[in-house]
Amino acid sequence: MIMNYNVIDKIDVFDPEFPKTLEELKVVNEDWITVIDNQEINHNHYNGDENNNNQDNKGYCFIKILFQPTVPHCHLAPTIALCIREKIKEYLPKRSKIEIYIKPGTHQTEEEINKQINDKERIIAALENPEIFQLVKKCIKEDDY
Numbered sequence: 001m002i003m004n005y006n007v008i009d010k011i012d013v014f015d016p017e018f019p020k021t022l023e024e025l026k027v028v029n030e031d032w033i034t035v036i037d038n039q040e041i042n043h044n045h046y047n048g049d050e051n052n053n054n055q056d057n058k059g060y061c062f063i064k065i066l067f068q069p070t071v072p073h074c075h076l077a078p079t080i081a082l083c084i085r086e087k088i089k090e091y092l093p094k095r096s097k098i099e100i101y102i103k104p105g106t107h108q109t110e111e112e113i114n115k116q117i118n119d120k121e122r123i124i125a126a127l128e129n130p131e132i133f134q135l136v137k138k139c140i141k142e143d144d145y
Contacts, residue, residue, distance in 0.1 A: 007033050007063060010088045014139045016076045025070055027080065032066035032103060061096040063088070068103040077107055079135060081117035082126055087140040 008030040013022050022028045065084060069077045081100045089098060100117050102110040116122050126132050 007035060007065070007088060010091045011065075011084055013080075013083045013087050014141075015070070016079055016083075016135055016139055018070075022067070022080065022084070026068065027070060028065070028067050028084070032068075034064040035061070036063075037061040059095055061093055062099075063092070063096060064099045064101070066101050066103040068106045072106060072108050074107065077102060077113050078117055078126070079132065079139075081113075082123065082132070083136050083139040085117075085123070086127075086136055 008023065008028065011022060011028050014020065015022055015025055015027065018025060065088075067080065067084065069080065074080075081102075084100055085098055089096070092098070101114045104110065107113060127136070
C-alpha cells in the first residue's frame with residue numbers, strides 16, 4: 001500500500017534554479033499529498049461521486065500532489081510539476097493516476113498551469129522537447145548536486 005510518506009520520499013527532486021531539493025525549499029510537503037490506494041475504490045469515489053458504479057478504475061492508486069512555487073510568478077512551475085511526475089511515476093504501480101496542482105493562492109496563473117500540467121498530450125509534447133527533457137533529467141537525477 002502506498003502512503004503519503006512513501007510519495008514524499010520519492011519526490012527527491014532538485015529545483016531547476018537552486019541546488020536544493022523541492023522539499024528543502026518547501027515547494028512540496030507530505031501534508032499536501034493525498035493517496036487513495038485501495039483495491040475496492042474507483043475513480044468516481046475519488047472525485048466525490050459515490051453513487052456511480054463505474055468499476056473501470058477499480059484497483060487504481062490515485063495520488064494528488066499539491067506544490068507551492070518559491071515565488072508567485074515562478075516561470076518554471078510547469079517544469080517543476082513535470083519533474084515531480086517523472087520522478088514518482090517510476091516508483092508507482094502501473095495502475096496509478098497522478099494529479100499535480102499548484103497549491104491554491106500561491107501562483108499568479110495557477111488555473112492555467114494546473115490545466116497544462118495534468119494534460120497528457122501537453123506532458124508528452126513537453127518531454128519531446130530536448131531542452132525540457134534534459135532539464136527534467138537533471139532535476140530528477142539523484143547525484144547531480
